[in-house]
Amino acid sequence: MTDETSLMLKVKDGQIGHLSDLFEANHLPLYNFYLRSGLNRALAEDLVQETFMRVLAYRSTYKAESSFKAWFYRIARNVVADHFRKLSNKEHHESFEEQHMEGSDSLTDSLEQQDQRNDFEKALSAIPAEHREIIILSRFQQLNYADIAEMLNCNINTLKTRMRAAISNLKSEYRLITGEVTP
Amino acid sequence: MKIYRLKATLLMLVMCALSSIVTSANAAERSVSHNLELTDPNKPAKIDVSLMSGKITVEGYKGKTVKIQATVNDLDKVKEDSWGVNVNTHVNTKMHGDAGENRPSTKGLKRVKKTNVNIDIEERNNRVSIESHNNRDSIELILKVPFNASLELEVNKGQGVSVTNVYGEIEIESVRGPITAKGVRGSIVAESSRSDMTIVFDEFNLEKPSSLTVHRGNIDVTLPSKASALIDVKNYDGEIFSGIEAEFKNVDKVEKGKSKGHQKITIGGSMQANLNGGKQKLLLNTFRGDMFIRSK
Amino acid sequence: MNHQDIISQKIEFLNGNRTNDLSPETLIMVKQDPELASEIEFVEQLWKQTELDRVSKPSAQMQARFYQMLSHAQSAEATSHKATESAKKTSREPLLVRLGLFQPAFQVLLLVVVFGLGWSLNSNKLSQQTDRSAVLENKVEALNVMVALSMLGKDSTAERLAGVDYAKNVSLDDERLVDSLLALLNGDRSSAVRLSVVDVLAQGKQHDQMQRKIVDSLSKQSNPIVQVALVELLQNYSKLSQQQLQTIFSNEQLDEEVARLIKQNFAPQSKTI
Numbered sequence: 001m002t003d004e005t006s007l008m009l010k011v012k013d014g015q016i017g018h019l020s021d022l023f024e025a026n027h028l029p030l031y032n033f034y035l036r037s038g039l040n041r042a043l044a045e046d047l048v049q050e051t052f053m054r055v056l057a058y059r060s061t062y063k064a065e066s067s068f069k070a071w072f073y074r075i076a077r078n079v080v081a082d083h084f085r086k087l088s089n090k091e092h093h094e095s096f097e098e099q100h101m102e103g104s105d106s107l108t109d110s111l112e113q114q115d116q117r118n119d120f121e122k123a124l125s126a127i128p129a130e131h132r133e134i135i136i137l138s139r140f141q142q143l144n145y146a147d148i149a150e151m152l153n154c155n156i157n158t159l160k161t162r163m164r165a166a167i168s169n170l171k172s173e174y175r176l177i178t179g180e181v182t183p
Numbered sequence: 184m185k186i187y188r189l190k191a192t193l194l195m196l197v198m199c200a201l202s203s204i205v206t207s208a209n210a211a212e213r214s215v216s217h218n219l220e221l222t223d224p225n226k227p228a229k230i231d232v233s234l235m236s237g238k239i240t241v242e243g244y245k246g247k248t249v250k251i252q253a254t255v256n257d258l259d260k261v262k263e264d265s266w267g268v269n270v271n272t273h274v275n276t277k278m279h280g281d282a283g284e285n286r287p288s289t290k291g292l293k294r295v296k297k298t299n300v301n302i303d304i305e306e307r308n309n310r311v312s313i314e315s316h317n318n319r320d321s322i323e324l325i326l327k328v329p330f331n332a333s334l335e336l337e338v339n340k341g342q343g344v345s346v347t348n349v350y351g352e353i354e355i356e357s358v359r360g361p362i363t364a365k366g367v368r369g370s371i372v373a374e375s376s377r378s379d380m381t382i383v384f385d386e387f388n389l390e391k392p393s394s395l396t397v398h399r400g401n402i403d404v405t406l407p408s409k410a411s412a413l414i415d416v417k418n419y420d421g422e423i424f425s426g427i428e429a430e431f432k433n434v435d436k437v438e439k440g441k442s443k444g445h446q447k448i449t450i451g452g453s454m455q456a457n458l459n460g461g462k463q464k465l466l467l468n469t470f471r472g473d474m475f476i477r478s479k
Numbered sequence: 480m481n482h483q484d485i486i487s488q489k490i491e492f493l494n495g496n497r498t499n500d501l502s503p504e505t506l507i508m509v510k511q512d513p514e515l516a517s518e519i520e521f522v523e524q525l526w527k528q529t530e531l532d533r534v535s536k537p538s539a540q541m542q543a544r545f546y547q548m549l550s551h552a553q554s555a556e557a558t559s560h561k562a563t564e565s566a567k568k569t570s571r572e573p574l575l576v577r578l579g580l581f582q583p584a585f586q587v588l589l590l591v592v593v594f595g596l597g598w599s600l601n602s603n604k605l606s607q608q609t610d611r612s613a614v615l616e617n618k619v620e621a622l623n624v625m626v627a628l629s630m631l632g633k634d635s636t637a638e639r640l641a642g643v644d645y646a647k648n649v650s651l652d653d654e655r656l657v658d659s660l661l662a663l664l665n666g667d668r669s670s671a672v673r674l675s676v677v678d679v680l681a682q683g684k685q686h687d688q689m690q691r692k693i694v695d696s697l698s699k700q701s702n703p704i705v706q707v708a709l710v711e712l713l714q715n716y717s718k719l720s721q722q723q724l725q726t727i728f729s730n731e732q733l734d735e736e737v738a739r740l741i742k743q744n745f746a747p748q749s750k751t752i
Contacts, residue, residue: 016549016552016553017549017553019549019552020545020546020549023549027541027542027545028534028537029534031535031536031537031541032535035535041537041538044537045541045544048537048545049541049545049548050625052545052548053548053625054629056548056549056552057625057629064226065222065223065226065308066308078629078632081632082625082628082632082659085655085658085662120525120528120531121531138494139525139526139531140531140532142494142495144494144496145487145490145491145496146307149307153634155307155312156307157303157305157483159487160483160484160486161483163483163486163490164483164486164518167486167518167521168518170521170525171517171518171521352635352637354635354636356668370637371637372636372669374669391635391637391641392637392640392641392644393637394636394637394640394669394671396669396670396671396674396704398702398703398704417674417704417708419703419704419707419736420736464640466671466674466675468671469704470702470703470734
């Protein structure tokens with residue numbers, strides 16, 4: 001049983017003070033998950049708050065056999081899906097290139113590195129949302145295949161197929177952006 | 184975490200003469216069985232089954248593994264027999280519909296039957312998934328699962344679904360075949376388009392609502408006499424026969440329309456019965472069919 | 480081993496979920512397939528690009544809001560058992576039984592109610608109390624909507640049914656809730672869920688836009704039980720236009736009997752309705 005699973009089980013049992021440990025460990029990755037999903041900073045903060053409220057509200061539904069990460073990010077997905085259902089994406093969407101990533105103007109950043117990062121992010125924003133999501137979950141949130149499959153309610157083989165398609169798609173977009181191939 | 188994956192690939196060597204397939208009634212039928220261990224045998228299992236064609240039979244038992252037996256019937260064989268095609272000759276082009284007229288000659292060739300049947304079985308964190316989407320085979324699946332398992336069963340065509348003594352949450356969808364579930368203790372949501380449904384509750388679950396829906400067919404449901412259920416019935420064309428200790432009353436859903444001077448017309452029969460305080464809902468829906476609501 | 484297996488092994492290794500990188504045999508396979516080799520190279524490039532790992536930090540207010548919420552939740556938790564026990568003793572059992580059945584909703588409501596009551600009691604001014612009471616009411620309603628939305632999104636059909644039932648007690652003024660219900664009406668695999676949604680919509684406000692949405696749904700439904708329920712719901716509205724009738728009859732799966740009912744009751748020449 002992972003630390004997070006046992007913490008969540010304590011929260012479920014009524015020791016809700018342990019939610020602060022889960023918050024400390026997860027709010028930053030979650031906040032950046034929302035930013036990478038195309039939300040602006042204020043909205044991402046609101047949704048982080050709403051996610052933890054839902055964790056508290058639905059703590060009784062948590063089961064030990066589920067990975068905490070899979071359960072947590074499933075809630076996070078529902079939060080953002082509910083949000084997008086209400087509002088049009090245009091209104092609150094900031095493209096990836098518009099997102100100001102803190103520290104990007106650090107003196108230690110080489111121009112080349114910055115260019116490359118932007119190209120990856122541009123490519124990421126150009127691929128379909130379902131492909132972008134699994135790459136974000138794997139590459140940035142570093143969830144394992146089993147957790148992502150559990151979150152998306154699909155089997156691992158389906159996920160492998162989707163991931164390959166997503167990588168292939170991202171590679172094509174990246175090469176288009178960097179001029180390695182012409183459309 | 185354990186991941187099991189069983190590919191039941193039935194390779195029928197059809198290099199033998201077609202006549203031998205006809206003479207052997209079982210030549211188009213193969214069985215595979217597997218005893219699947221769960222990641223955590225002390226936790227309840229969730230069993231998802233999705234079949235394109237066939238029959239699903241699930242029985243609860245006191246063991247801690249999932250026992251799977253799959254028998255595969257080649258639908259081509261069934262089709263050939265039922266169409267009266269003479270399989271002693273070369274492949275009959277009539278079997279292939281319109282395209283058959285322009286097919287190259289098969290004279291001098293023997294038919295190699297496509298008999299690879301994949302049944303995917305996967306277990307992950309006590310969640311067992313069994314799938315076959317092969318439209319050419321009818322699969323009879325017999326499962327023995329721990330009593331406290333939950334089920335999600337789906338079969339598109341064939342002989343339907345039968346469940347006995349499984350106490351977790353149950354979801355069943357059988358498009359064409361009948362549904363029978365006995366010894367039910369968890370919530371159940373079942374739907375069939377064209378066949379009858381028989382459900383016998385051992386206990387009526389108060390945590391979640393239950394629902395039985397048949398588009399064209401009868402619903403026969405038996406409840407424990409002490410069940411606390413708010414039974415909500417929607418029945419357009421059919422009779423309701425009740426043996427429970429609660430009266431069914433009409434539910435007027437279009438009350439608001441009257442205030443606009445609209446005349447209410449009664450289309451469906453929405454009725455409700457409050458049994459022993461009605462602490463949880465039981466929804467019964469049919470378009471055309473009778474309902475039998477029994478007490479035990 | 481197929482290509483997606485190899486790519487997944489590589490990713491799991493790069494994420495630290497696997498101790499061994501691709502085996503020498505697999506690497507030979509990769510080298511023999513330029514497409515696969517290029518994909519593996521791209522994955523490595525993407526995963527090892529550490530610049531991508533830079534993260535943005537949220538404002539300090541976010542942290543403060545979380546701890547404020549947690550503090551209120553802890554207060555609510557401390558009083559929840561007492562509240563539940565005393566509540567059970569009151570005569571309003573049906574409502575409380577319902578709350579008991581939906582424990583998460585109960586917890587959220589309790590959290591807000593306890594917070595809100597404490598707030599109100601500390602206030603001396605009547606006007607402030609009125610304002611805060613309205614604020615509290617809005618908060619409770621917003622949380623009710625949130626709980627309903629969450630329940631409607633569940634994988635389990637029984638839980639979605641419970642969610643639809645819960646939505647009956649929530650105001651349909653919230654667009655998100657109405658949109659979610661309509662999405663279920665038009666897309667849920669269970670007819671029982673769709674039928675229950677019709678019951679909830681019957682309690683909502685009647686306006687032209689809703690009538691259009693019901694007509695639109697009727698043009699898509701395949702199950703005659705749901706078709707009949709929607710026809711019943713349409714009785715709450717004024718007559719259907721010729722165009723709306725055409726939309727409904729464009730549904731190739733419209734049951735003959737349902738079509739007859741519509742013609743009988745909604746056709747322009749009909750004198751009733």
